[in-house]
Amino acid sequence: MEAFISSLTARLSPASKVLQDTTTSEFKTSLARWSDIDVRVPYAIVQPAGEQDIVSTVQEAVKAGIPFVPASGGHSPWSTVGQEDIVIDLSRYKGVSLHPETNEATVKGGTLMKELEVALHPYKRFAAVGNGNTVGVIPYYIGGGISIYTPLISYGSGNLIAARLVNAKGELVHVSETENSELLWALRGAGQFFGLVTEITIKTYPYSLLGNEEGQRICGTYVFLPQQIDEVYAAVEKVIQNDQYASAGHFMVMQAPPELKQQVLFVALQVFCSSDEAVKLFQPLVDVGPLQQAIMPSTSDKHSDQLDWVCAKGDFKRFTQNGLPDWNRDNIKTLARLHAELVDNCPDAARSAYNLEWHSPRKLQRRPAETAFGHASVDYWLNVLIWYTDAKNHGYVDAMDKKAQAATRAGTNEADFVSYTNTSRDDPLEYRYKGTERIAKLKALKAKHDPTGVFTKQLL
Ligand SMILES: Cc1cc2nc3c(=O)[nH]c(=O)nc-3n(C[C@H](O)[C@H](O)[C@H](O)COP(=O)(O)OP(=O)(O)OC[C@H]3O[C@@H](n4cnc5c(N)ncnc54)[C@H](O)[C@@H]3O)c2cc1C
Known part of the structure; x- marks a missing residue:
């Protein structure tokens, strides 16, 4: 494990951090979760500061065979791991940018819901968002995305236009309607099982759509x-x-x-x-x-x-x-x-x-x-x-x-x-993903893109 940490540290940018001392406030703050049920303490927490740092972390972990989980807002029960494993905490890699020509927004890494809302407000635009300021935007979108705005703009996952993810081999992959489109289909609802998503591009809407x-x-x-x-x-x-x-x-x-x-x-x-x-x-x-x-x-x-x-x-x-x-x-x-x-x-x-x-x-x-x-x-x-x-x-x-x-x-x-796909992993697949065709397609994609279960054994 120490060899992995030193090999990784050598590749990370200076703004990234690797936390190992469980007694520090930095470690404790990073590991704080919405619920204390089954919170586990990892061997280390890696906080990559940039996309290349995330890619390097996944590559090193895959090469050394060390299991890991990404963590964004920490609202789920699935973003901690045990002492042989690592957490990739995305809180140092954040940001929202609105593209003026398309009014699409790109949201990076560990950006939280309130940060997305505040970033869009000056442009008088909104996007599908959940009811929780500190919920992670990316897990919300790639896991379904129930929103108060659903009656107007549908669910978050349907508003996902493109993404960049690090796959099970540690490669950075671009996903859109024209590139790796089968992964875009999977990311719209089952994304957490296909890679570490470094950024998503989503639709935004003018405030005027709200009816006043x-x-x-x-x-x-x-x-x-x-x-x-x-x-x-x-x-x-x-x-x-x-x-x-x-x-x-x-x-x-x-x-x-x-x-x-x-x-x-x-x-x-x-x-x-x-x-x-x-x-x-x-x-x-x-x-x-x-x-x-x-x-x-x-x-x-x-x-x-x-x-x-x-x-x-x-x-x-x-x-x-x-x-x-x-x-x-x-x-x-x-x-x-x-x-x-x-x-x-x-x-x-x-x-x-x-x-x-x-x-x-x-x-x-x-x-x-x-x-x-x-x-x-x-x-x-x-x-x-x-x-x-x-x-x-x-x-x-x-x-x-x-x-x-x-x-x-x-x-x-x-x-x-x-x-709901974003709050259940124990219920039968048939409750979480409707229809035999959808489930068969998901399983086939999982077998193709993550056959060993780097991103959970779900769908294998
Ligand atoms: C108080 C509260 C309010 C909520 N409100 C809503 C709501 O209104 N609508 C709704 O749809 N849901 C809602 N949820 C559910 C929420 O969307 C999910 O729990 C979501 O997965 C939490 O994301 P997170 O980043 O906060 O959690 P985390 O625990 O950090 O991450 C959730 C999962 O995604 C994985 N993950 C994290 N980042 C990435 C990444 N970049 N790429 C790939 N995988 C990643 C983690 O490993 C973990 O498995 C709510 C939950 C709570 C507790």
Whole structure:
């Protein structure tokens, strides 16, 4: 291992770093993950400062037979490895540039979601982004890309135009519609299994597409008591079914801060129209009588600021996302019951939130071309976030997570189960990548481009 480190160090630019002392704050900061579940300590963390440094790191690791994982935002459970292996932390290689002729944006290495949003804001443009300022942009795009903007511009993976990746042989490969196009197809949904992606080029859109002169997303937040569930459901459904304006949002079951003692229903929604129209659309929610309410016009650079508390690193957290076939009142009621059961039996999980997310159907203008991501037509998602602190609750929390998933899948044929590619690697491939043809194509590409599983054994 030491021979590998010295051979690698000799090839890296001076701005790159190799961290080996686990007691330093640099090492600890780099290894901090969104969830502490199963975080492992690697032999070393390499922080390449440039693309050539990334290529050299992969080449040296492949040559020495040392397993590695890339890490960007650290929000997944898959970016740490054990003591014989290394982490390639991309946080020193970042950047966003907007190409004026095409309005496409190139996003490098470890760029985080908020950094992309802030970079596009001066140009009054937005792109598909997730709900988390510190989520890594590249893993999000190459693993699917569920976005509040999905009703307008589809999923992130469908907005991926080109990429550069270091393949299993350590070669830097250009990927686009005209170069290595089969890899572009794979990168649009299964990219983490095909290489280390050093940069992506994505579509951006003008703020004007958001439905008002100012280019704002009109967000409303409403807090209700659990006993108002039927009226709240009916009010949300009116927004979803409105056939004039697209909407997206979350219907959440959670405990009210700060005491976290009272279960509440929290509806956070956005409609793409003028503020005046939004006020009218939100009126059914106001009529139900919320405990608290607010309407906040927001531009893309502030997209997820209100969710910074959810992005905090540390503690034990699990996040599961399953596609659902429809918007279903019973699912909300079931989630409220299961959430109460979780918090009763596991009080340290009081910060957990069970939620149903929607992207208004029928509004989607641009269904993407056929890609590895097979869920472009999914309009509803179950999001289970369980956040707890006591390690003795691992087993119970896991069981409760599965219970919420099973309950919301009741009545759906197993052939139609959808597990989100970016938050599940354990569920059957048939849930994650729909259709036998898609799975066969993915497996064939994996066998061709990464036959030994340098980038995980998934699909082999
Ligand atoms: C709080 C929170 C909010 C979220 N919100 C959304 C959302 O709104 N929409 C959505 O679709 N998803 C969302 N997700 C899921 C998220 O998109 C995935 O977990 C994503 O993979 C995280 O990327 P990361 O860079 O933060 O994590 P990391 O753990 O750093 O990386 C994720 C995976 O990608 C690999 N990887 C990292 N960089 C590269 C690279 N450059 N090339 C190839 N592989 C790489 C890692 O090895 C790991 O396997 C959310 C997750 C959390 C925890």
